[in-house]
Amino acid sequence: MITFNVPPYEEKAMEYISECVKNQKICGDGAYTRRCNEWIEERTGTAKCLLTTSCTHATEMAALLAGIKEGDEVIMPSYTFVSTGDAFVLRGAVPVFVDIRPDTMNIDENLIEAAITEKTRAIVPVHYAGVACEMDKIMELAGKYHLMVIEDAAQGVMASYKGKALGAIGDYGCFSFHETKNYSMGEGGALLIRDSEHIEDAEIIREKGTNRSKFYRGQIDKYTWVNFGSSYLPSDMNAAYLYAQLEKADEINEARLACWNRYYENLTPLMEQGRIELPVVPEGCVHNAHMFYIKAADVVERTALIDYLKEHQVHSVFHYIPLHNSPAGLRFGRFHGEDKYTTRESERLTRLPMYYGLTMEQVDYICEQVKKFYTAG
Numbered sequence: 001m002i003t004f005n006v007p008p009y010e011e012k013a014m015e016y017i018s019e020c021v022k023n024q025k026i027c028g029d030g031a032y033t034r035r036c037n038e039w040i041e042e043r044t045g046t047a048k049c050l051l052t053t054s055c056t057h058a059t060e061m062a063a064l065l066a067g068i069k070e071g072d073e074v075i076m077p078s079y080t081f082v083s084t085g086d087a088f089v090l091r092g093a094v095p096v097f098v099d100i101r102p103d104t105m106n107i108d109e110n111l112i113e114a115a116i117t118e119k120t121r122a123i124v125p126v127h128y129a130g131v132a133c134e135m136d137k138i139m140e141l142a143g144k145y146h147l148m149v150i151e152d153a154a155q156g157v158m159a160s161y162k163g164k165a166l167g168a169i170g171d172y173g174c175f176s177f178h179e180t181k182n183y184s185m186g187e188g189g190a191l192l193i194r195d196s197e198h199i200e201d202a203e204i205i206r207e208k209g210t211n212r213s214k215f216y217r218g219q220i221d222k223y224t225w226v227n228f229g230s231s232y233l234p235s236d237m238n239a240a241y242l243y244a245q246l247e248k249a250d251e252i253n254e255a256r257l258a259c260w261n262r263y264y265e266n267l268t269p270l271m272e273q274g275r276i277e278l279p280v281v282p283e284g285c286v287h288n289a290h291m292f293y294i295k296a297a298d299v300v301e302r303t304a305l306i307d308y309l310k311e312h313q314v315h316s317v318f319h320y321i322p323l324h325n326s327p328a329g330l331r332f333g334r335f336h337g338e339d340k341y342t343t344r345e346s347e348r349l350t351r352l353p354m355y356y357g358l359t360m361e362q363v364d365y366i367c368e369q370v371k372k373f374y375t376a377g
């Protein structure tokens, strides 16, 4: 069976984790956490990066920092992972879902303005598959209506929009290092803070509402409880696991892109025959091969395709059940405008195996099976 995902692993991780254990330095904010933060700051140009226990938690931090409260509205796509909604619902805010574009599966930037009300506080673009949303338009709207922009860049590490790293464009950016993502620490994430005046508040929220980060830097003699907060810092062992991959980030990225390009090339004839659709990467977007997906005609054909691939030893998966149709989405949020593409396109999409270590032979084999399905059917 060609599995759908194999979590990334770099050999150096063993050495780095052993070092943490031997030195008995396994708690948060150790040397590896600092290295990861600095690496991300350097690569993205963000003012500050703080490693977190997950992307979900990074988004929760962003919601707290943005001062999101009861009754506020937050604009986001419905075609996303639940965490995008959770972080704001926890603050009592209402997710206002806007339809996606069928080409990139990202929020349709041209539908956002009509969804803005007196209560709107933030826009949350989700960079699906590491392909950027139209950030120029989104930032322009945010400026015009004084809204915060919190990027869900869970899938966007090492991807960019017009030369700017995803996650470093909006006020806050959230990365995921879950084991299904391009770079992993098992469970983990990062919060990117664009403007330096928000760094101290972020450090306090992440450290249980204390100014302990300042204390560690020797800026104060004693640390104390200064604001609300929680515990969002991961163990340095997890950071050590991640850092081994960050050192090899370009290599990992190139290997993924090579697989992605091979898929695209192999499946182009099927697209040209109008049997399937392939991902679209607009000009100005540099993606990171987070996933390779194809779109079938409809949900019936997709189910048959997934079954066929499984019979032929290929594990493919689909997602997401649109949030606005889920029990929690119905309870907490609302859809603005017409659901023209969110449900329809989500039902057509299948993700093919994509991970660091997938071979060209495997990609060729998978594409052969897809082609056979369409020529037999």
Ligand SMILES: *Cc1c(COP(=O)(O)O)cnc(C)c1O
Residues within 6 Å of the ligand: 053, 054, 055, 056, 057, 080, 081, 083, 084, 126, 152, 154, 155, 175, 176, 177, 178, 187, 188, 189
């Ligand atoms: C993976 C993912 C998340 C959640 O990441 P965690 O690190 O598991 O919390 C959030 N949003 C999107 C779009 C994701 O793909």
